[in-house]
Amino acid sequence: MRDPADTPPPSRARVALLTGGLLLVVAGAALLVWALASAAGLVGRSDDPTMDDAPEAGAAPSTAAGGGRPTAEYRLEPMDGPAVTVRLEIAADPAARARGLMGRREVPEGTGMVFLYPEDVAEAFWMKNTLVPLSIAFVAADGRVVSVAEMTPCEADPCPTYAPAGPYRYAVELTAGAFPAAGVGKGAKVVPTDPAALPEPA
Numbered sequence: 001m002r003d004p005a006d007t008p009p010p011s012r013a014r015v016a017l018l019t020g021g022l023l024l025v026v027a028g029a030a031l032l033v034w035a036l037a038s039a040a041g042l043v044g045r046s047d048d049p050t051m052d053d054a055p056e057a058g059a060a061p062s063t064a065a066g067g068g069r070p071t072a073e074y075r076l077e078p079m080d081g082p083a084v085t086v087r088l089e090i091a092a093d094p095a096a097r098a099r100g101l102m103g104r105r106e107v108p109e110g111t112g113m114v115f116l117y118p119e120d121v122a123e124a125f126w127m128k129n130t131l132v133p134l135s136i137a138f139v140a141a142d143g144r145v146v147s148v149a150e151m152t153p154c155e156a157d158p159c160p161t162y163a164p165a166g167p168y169r170y171a172v173e174l175t176a177g178a179f180p181a182a183g184v185g186k187g188a189k190v191v192p193t194d195p196a197a198l199p200e201p202a
Contacts, residue, residue, distance in 0.1 A: 078183030088114040112174035116201035124163040133176035138164035143191035
């Protein structure tokens with residue numbers, strides 16, 4: 001039997017081979033852990049709320065309403081006739097208001113978006129990169145409708161703009177024809193069911 005003291009030290013090539021094999025095993029294990037975490041939705045997501053529903057280059061537009069954004073119930077109250085309740089995504093900051101419902105392939109009935117402003121404005125809306133026709137109501141701070149317009153999709157400049165009949169505090173977009181169908185026009189009301197739950201607009 002050979003004396004262990006007589007065993008020659010391992011060659012550099014053998015050490016390098018063993019080290020390389022060990023690194024491959026570690027890298028493989030790390031890749032497996034990442035793949036499992038990705039499948040579980042634990043990685044690859046942004047915590048930046050301004051990135052919700054933002055389409056990546058070449059990505060198909062979102063078909064879902066909500067997209068993880070906060071929502072609120074609003075009541076459409078015509079001058080005569082029954083009130084209708086809708087659930088709206090809330091756009092309360094400049095980035096969310098600029099993005100609006102761009103890229104959506106559908107806006108389900110009874111849903112839409114409310115654009116909240118910190119003060120009265122007279123901004124016009126447009127439909128650049130918006131794929132579905134929409135109905136918009138410009139609403140004063142007291143909930144009275146200033147004016148209503150029907151807007152059509154526009155994918156290339158020049159896109160038409162849709163201006164209000166006067167200053168407004170918030171605007172509501174629903175699927176095309178929703179306001180006329182509910183009997184909502186100038187002088188009707190569009191109001192939140194729980195105003196205290198709305199975020200402070202920026």
